[in-house]
Amino acid sequence: MHMADALLSPGVGGAMWAASGAAIAYSTKKIKDGLDDKKVPLMGVLGAFIFAAQMINFTIPGTGSSGHLGGGMILAVLLGPHAAFLVMASVLLVQALFFADGGLLALGCNMFNLGFFPAFIAYPFIYRPIAGAVRSSGRITAGSIVSVLLGLQLGAFFVVLETVFSGVSELPFRSFVLMMQPIHLAIGLVEGLVTAAVLNFIHKAEPLLLDGGIAQRGVPGFRKIIIGLLLVTTVTAGVLSWFASKNPDGLEWAMFRVSGREELKNSGGSIHSFFEELQGKISFLPDYDFTSDKKGDEKDPHTIQKVESRSTVDGGRSLSGIMGGCITILLIFFIGFILKKKRK
Numbered sequence: 001m002h003m004a005d006a007l008l009s010p011g012v013g014g015a016m017w018a019a020s021g022a023a024i025a026y027s028t029k030k031i032k033d034g035l036d037d038k039k040v041p042l043m044g045v046l047g048a049f050i051f052a053a054q055m056i057n058f059t060i061p062g063t064g065s066s067g068h069l070g071g072g073m074i075l076a077v078l079l080g081p082h083a084a085f086l087v088m089a090s091v092l093l094v095q096a097l098f099f100a101d102g103g104l105l106a107l108g109c110n111m112f113n114l115g116f117f118p119a120f121i122a123y124p125f126i127y128r129p130i131a132g133a134v135r136s137s138g139r140i141t142a143g144s145i146v147s148v149l150l151g152l153q154l155g156a157f158f159v160v161l162e163t164v165f166s167g168v169s170e171l172p173f174r175s176f177v178l179m180m181q182p183i184h185l186a187i188g189l190v191e192g193l194v195t196a197a198v199l200n201f202i203h204k205a206e207p208l209l210l211d212g213g214i215a216q217r218g219v220p221g222f223r224k225i226i227i228g229l230l231l232v233t234t235v236t237a238g239v240l241s242w243f244a245s246k247n248p249d250g251l252e253w254a255m256f257r258v259s260g261r262e263e264l265k266n267s268g269g270s271i272h273s274f275f276e277e278l279q280g281k282i283s284f285l286p287d288y289d290f291t292s293d294k295k296g297d298e299k300d301p302h303t304i305q306k307v308e309s310r311s312t313v314d315g316g317r318s319l320s321g322i323m324g325g326c327i328t329i330l331l332i333f334f335i336g337f338i339l340k341k342k343r344k
Contacts, residue, residue, distance in 0.1 A: 005103030017108030040336035048325030067187030072118025122151030145192035237321025
């Protein structure tokens with residue numbers, strides 16, 4: 001659901017940059033006094049894990065589409081909403097700057113759509129009441145599925161609104177929303193089940209990690225948890241990413257169904273051109289691949305790819321996943337360092 005710059009006008013893109021910037025400032029203020037020597041490392045390794053997990057698109061059977069784990073609910077439950085939003089914003093920043101995944105003009109939209117709704121809407125108002133204070137496997141599963149579904153539906157709907165309000169593409173509201181919502185309902189169901197499995201495992205293994213309580217209560221065996229997450233992240237980024245579906249994601253699929261194109265070209269305006277050139281200069285592994293053209297592969301606008309998955313060793317994806325995870329960790333540690341310094 002990473003939006004490209006071609007979908008947005010400068011006005012809408014700038015407004016969403018401002019909205020996400022305000023959410024970052026608010027989150028920073030809220031977590032500044034709660035940071036300690038354990039929460040920052042956990043934020044870093046979870047950010048690296050979400051970066052790696054978002055590289056793995058899974059096929060949605062019978063649709064020719066694919067989706068990937070957003071991870072916002074996992075972050076919110078384990079870190080709390082404010083730290084979760086900062087981590088998601090960091091992941092999306094690294095993806096856009098160094099791997100050309102999502103546009104720079106669209107970065108504010110992507111932060112808001114993928115970070116704000118799970119952290120500040122789905123988690124406090126949906127997950128927590130369902131999961132309850134006295135948790136069980138069933139309540140965690142129900143809370144995970146429902147909250148992820150509704151959070152993703154809100155994010156998908158805002159993609160439609162941001163695109164239509166921009167007015168730079170010929171994607172009519174009614175047709176676009178009728179494609180976006182159902183396909184993201186299917187994607188959300190898969191993500192909800194994965195989220196439930198992860199949170200149930202943590203609930204049994206170390207329940208103190210839930211609800212962002214690590215800073216207040218401490219967790220026995222914290223070093224083992226960090227090492228375990230790093231190992232899982234390395235395997236996910238270095239090996240599992242080879243088998244990601246190459247079918248178009250939910251947004252590209254919906255665009256194709258409405259307009260016949262998976263991707264739209266930038267309008268050619270000065271702001272769009274500036275961000276396109278800037279991203280082209282900064283991104284060193286666009287699309288997580290050695291051979292990918294920074295301007296995007298040419299596609300027949302009247303066809304849609306239906307290649308189920310990668311099945312061969314892909315050094316570009318492995319390197320991208322590992323480097324992206326490392327950059328994410330460094331960025332989050334830098335943010336933690338600055339916040340601690342300001343607090344002192």
